[in-house]
Amino acid sequence: MLEKTFIPADVEAPLYSLWESAGAFAADPESGKPPFAVMIPPPNVTGTLHAGHALNMTLQDVLVRWRRMQGHDVLWQPGTDHAGIATQLVVERTLRSEGSGRDQIGRDAFIERVWEWKQQSGGSITHQLRRLGSSLDWARERFTMDEGLSQAVREVFVTLHRQGLIYRDRRLVNWDPEFGSAISDLEVESREVRGHLWYLRYPVADAPGEFITVATTRPETMLGDSAVAVHPEDARYAALVGRQVVLPLTGRRIPIVADDYSDPEKGTGAVKITPAHDFNDFEVGQRHGLPMPQILDTQARIVLDDIRDELQPVEGIADPAFVRSLAGQARGAARGAIVAELERLGLLDRIEAHTHQVPHAERGGAVVEPRLTTQWYCDARHLAGPAVAAVQQGRMQFVPRQWENTFFAWMRDIQPWCISRQLWWGHRIPAWYGPDGEVFVAHDAQAAQAQAQAHYGVRPGEPAPALTQDPDVLDTWFSSALWPFSTLGWPERSPELARYYPTAALITGFDIIFFWVARMMMMGLHFMDEVPFRTVFIHGLVRDEQGRKMSKSLGNGIDPLEMIDQYGADALRFTVCAITGLGRDARLGARRVEESRSFVTKLWNAARFCEMNGVRPDPAFDPRSARHPLSRWIVAEAQHAAADMNAALEAFRYDEYAQAGYRFTWNRFCDWFLEFAKPILGSAEHPDAAEVRAAAAHVLGLILRLLNPMMPFVTETLWAGLGYGERGGLIRAAWPVADQTLHDDTVAGEVDWAIRFITEIRAVRAEMNVPPARMAPVLLRDAGPETVARAHRWSEAIGRMARVSEVGVLEGVMPKGAAQLVLDEATLVLPLHGLIDVEVERSRLGKEDARLADEIGKAERKLANPDFVARAKPEVVDEMRARLQGFRSDRARIQAALGRLD
């Protein structure tokens, strides 16, 4: 017997273990089934499950469970990524709390500590994914720092280097002074900051009393200025181009150059150029061959190495002692000191309030400092070409399609990808340097050594050249980019690789189209010669109930685990599906999840009702040979639902899938079928009882299977509880294939008629305020023989569900004080003398009459339009004629009913 209430917490964990231990999640490359692979977007190993994961993972799980039931050999690849910066920070924090630090313990010990941390507390998210019900193939779990995946990383690095697609370059990079590392331009976000515009007077060299005023948002960088730029067509400064200014404080002479970059409209039209600390200035510097002195160190403190030798005392303009005093100061403090000194010297023209965009590190939030450094770069432009072509040719498809524009736009304008990071945790760059700085890129130290010996012409017996490995590691996304094939064993030509690559689908959020999707496309096409996935489904962001982004600072985040504890995983999963339409963000709130729980409860209670009424799965039941109209009807309705739900999933319309399941279960199966069937199901000797019970069981079984991908726990529990199959076996059951031939117009028409009959009578009674306890007869007037026959066939249901004492045919005179309603050709008369107010009834019928008159008018006007009749599709014209006729006859009956009122 099923419990009175479904308690998710009691079944979820045991069921999950059962599935897992039975191998239900395991891919089976040996099976003859068609493969269907989905790669998890690997969560950070430091991460914990948030609402975004809940959405993303649920959508994947629904997809793979559905495909699995359809008979595919599903591989849903689990794993985590090593999250370089995030993980390093976690461990560094621990070290700090121990009064230690990474520099104290050294690199090797530090890495060991990270692995220890990973062993103990890393990857807790994988356990949280289990709580959600995610049917990942855990035996194949991978980590981006695994030996196999690391080998893939080295292989890719070495190969791309050999092909000239990975190289070292000295250029400006986004530098995070807090982490002391380069970061990707994708990891930088502009934030609007209310700052100032400082107007600095630079004295023109050899022209006492003459100045050029430059406006800057960053006065402290002036120590590194190597020019002043003005627009070539700016008449104000034409005479100054080619001359020099004496850079205040340093006394250095720098040129005034003409460059389009300078905007005559902005500030004074003259800008200072600091090539080593600004991306635009860097380009100006390159164009004019300017020196690029660096004046900020890795922690954004003033450093004088590049300018110390050029410091020149100039009376009233430059004092080297002052500049030397700045060494080691943080950029903020240096700014204050420099501005004060310039003011003292009378070189500060004015200060204006100014709002501008300042680059910040997405992670950590530090103000990003552009720095001139040597880093490793990947030639993304070269790799982007095939990726763009693949999407253009439809070999990979975005759903919704419009995301391909985002993809193309970024790919068209792609910049060299800085792949080195000044961290310890990550894939160490497989490059070694000889004593003279010569670079040897190889799979390992030995191979590098061999290269070095060949290069230096070392003969056997001679001492080997001392090599030092590059201290840097690779961007975490570098290894993530290989995920679709590195997890399958590449560079080994494993059977898995052959079978599951390219994968079927990738499900992810738009925020990582650049970070991840694009890079997987590039690497996949380059190394596998084929796209990594056929379809990329892009879902929206999870927002709170008010549509705000969920954030820690707002504290408006929904904790999925809390939702699961409170309402069950099925309720959360149903909610996620219901709110996932195409191309829209999803609003998630506890209220929504609570509502979904009602649906779980409804299903549970319906199943329990079935069980109590002897509904048992009957393998002998053949829906084709069902005879009773109720059986035939619900079986056919179930086929429509199955078709709709399947089509919705094919189109990634999770919302439609959820809605169709909800509608069929609640508004068809429960509200009508079970209600109609109650007396039959409750009876031991009813002649159709066996068949209707079997039909009920058949349809309930379909419901369980159709809902299983979305609500696996409750459906599995019912599946076993009601005897459909063994515990935990629903996950392997066959997905229902809709059989539209089971539809029967006659049966559908008849049940539809009964539903309308009952609904109409209910509505009139409610409107007339007839107490439910008061039963009343219904008399048919002008009814055709088939209607009379139907009324008799359905009299029991009509009586019970519409509070009708008896259904008869009106003979003789019209009863006084009766309510009337029109249903097809018949008029239903409800003699409720004394219970209804004739005037209320008159007004009710009058309103109906007016409504019909309105509809008739509209239809007549359309049909009177010769253009409509001539140009509209014939079936539309026919339909309009039929509607008009229907309205007219309904109205005639309503008017007749009005005439009978007194």
Add this chain to the structure above:
RNA sequence: GGGCGCGUAGCUCAGCGGUAGAGCACUGCCUUGACAUGGCAGGGGUCACAGGUUCAAUCCCUGUCGCGCCCA
């Protein structure tokens, strides 16, 4: 500045050439033996605005206004 998306019932959203829908909320009635986490019924919409195309526009096109996101 460029691109994408969105303005439909009080709220959240579906629909997208021919009858405007759902869930929730709201109102009234109902403790009927599956379910009050329930049942029955009801009210509520110039489909942002203005033009255009069409026999016909919430739907297609153009523009305007408002909102959001991405890129610069």
